[in-house]
Amino acid sequence: xxxxxxxxxxxxxxxxxxxxxxxxxxxxxxxxxxxxxxxxxxxxxxxxxxxxxxxxxxxxxxxxxxxxxxxxxxxxxxxxxxxxxxxxxxxxxxxxxxxxxxxxxxxxxxxxxxxxxxxxxxxxxxxxxxxxxxxxxxxxxxxxxxxxxxxxxxxxxxxxxxxxxxxxxxxxxxxxxxxxxxxxxxxxxxxxxxxxxxxxxxxxxxxxxxxxxxxxxxxxxxxxxxxxxxxxxxxxxxxxxxxx
Numbered sequence: 001x002x003x004x005x006x007x008x009x010x011x012x013x014x015x016x017x018x019x020x021x022x023x024x025x026x027x028x029x030x031x032x033x034x035x036x037x038x039x040x041x042x043x044x045x046x047x048x049x050x051x052x053x054x055x056x057x058x059x060x061x062x063x064x065x066x067x068x069x070x071x072x073x074x075x076x077x078x079x080x081x082x083x084x085x086x087x088x089x090x091x092x093x094x095x096x097x098x099x100x101x102x103x104x105x106x107x108x109x110x111x112x113x114x115x116x117x118x119x120x121x122x123x124x125x126x127x128x129x130x131x132x133x134x135x136x137x138x139x140x141x142x143x144x145x146x147x148x149x150x151x152x153x154x155x156x157x158x159x160x161x162x163x164x165x166x167x168x169x170x171x172x173x174x175x176x177x178x179x180x181x182x183x184x185x186x187x188x189x190x191x192x193x194x195x196x197x198x199x200x201x202x203x204x205x206x207x208x209x210x211x212x213x214x215x216x217x218x219x220x221x222x223x224x225x226x227x228x229x230x231x232x233x234x235x236x237x238x239x240x241x242x243x244x
Contacts, residue, residue, distance in 0.1 A: 005241040007032040007050040010040060012069045015056030015096060017206060024206040025052070028234045029242075037072055042080040049241045050090045051081065053097025055150070055204055065112065065153040066099030073104065081106060088244070090237060091198045092137065095151055098190070098200030107191045107200050108172050110158045116183025120152040124215060125203060126178035127189055133171020135192050136240035137199045140232040142222050144178065146214075147203035147229055154202040156184040156191075164188055175201055205230030 007030045011018045022032040035044060045051065058069035073081070081104065085091060093101035099112045115121055129135075129143050158164045164185030167173035175190030190201030208228035211219060225232065 004029055004031045005049040005238060006030065006047060007052055008044065008048045009034045009052045009054055010073070011036045011054070012056075012058035012072070014058045014060050015054055017055040017094065017204065021052060021054045021094065021206040024209050024230060024234055025050075025238075027209060028231065028238045030234075030238060037069070037076060040073075040076045042077055045077075045080055045084050045089070048084070048089065050092060050237060051084065053091075053093040053100050054206075055095030055097060058096050058100065061096075061153070066096060066103050069096070069100045070103040073100065085193075085195060085197050089197065090136070090241065092237070093198075093200040094204060094206070095149075095154070095202055098202055099153065101198065101200045102191075106198050107193055108167055110156055110164070110167075110185075110188075110191070112153050112202070113155050113157055114153050115151070115155050120150075121154070121182060122148070122150040124148050125181055125189070127203065128176050128178055130168060130171045130174045130176070132169070133174065133192070134196065135174050135199060135236075136196055137192070137233055137237045138174065140236040140239070141229060145222075145229040146208070147205055148207050149181070149203050151182075151202055154184070155182045156188040156202075158185055161185050167191065174199070175203075205233040 007025045018034045025032045101107050168186045173188045174192045177187040177189045192199045208230040210228050
């Protein structure tokens with residue numbers, strides 16, 4: 001039997017999207033395991049193609065979103081995630097996972113802070129791909145698409161607004177909101193690193209895998225595909241890894 005690409009999902013106390021994300025990965029062809037961070041050590045990254053940090057509220061978002069998960073991850077893994085990336089592995093951080101990857105220095109410098117409204121936001125958003133740099137996570141998606149968000153600390157900021165503008169101009173700010181959703185500088189909704197093997201995004205692709213998940217019963221995929229936008233994000237990285 002042909003070996004399937006394997007995804008490892010790191011679970012922290014408080015995260016709540018692990019099982020949902022694992023099902024989404026399996027739906028496009030991955031094998032997937034969810035592993036509590038208490039059981040994680042560098043050797044667990046062997047034979048893994050994709051490491052996923054799912055959405056939720058790791059450690060209850062005490063102190064600040066993702067901060068405690070960052071410290072625990074660095075204690076358990078040291079520089080192993082960076083070594084995993086440098087050896088050709090892929091990393092995906094969704095919502096809280098995006099916050100954690102940013103704090104760990106696996107994505108371009110910036111912070112995810114409280115929405116400018118001061119309130120938790122849970123709604124659908126329109127997104128735009130940056131056409132300036134290819135992303136193996138986004139190839140099967142159209143230039144504009146929709147996904148749901150659910151976050152209180154999703155406002156992406158940099159020390160200077162010009163730094164966020166530069167991220168979009170370079171293609172590292174690979175996803176932007178079509179309109180101002182939460183006050184993010186340059187309306188950044190997702191970032192990739194220079195290698196293209198690390199992606200973090202605030203919207204939840206695992207929550208829009210099928211047409212029936214959309215709020216509009218008459219929704220039609222602009223590409224003619226039968227699935228929801230999230231399916232094509234996971235399919236994109238599955239196809240990328242399968243080529244290797």
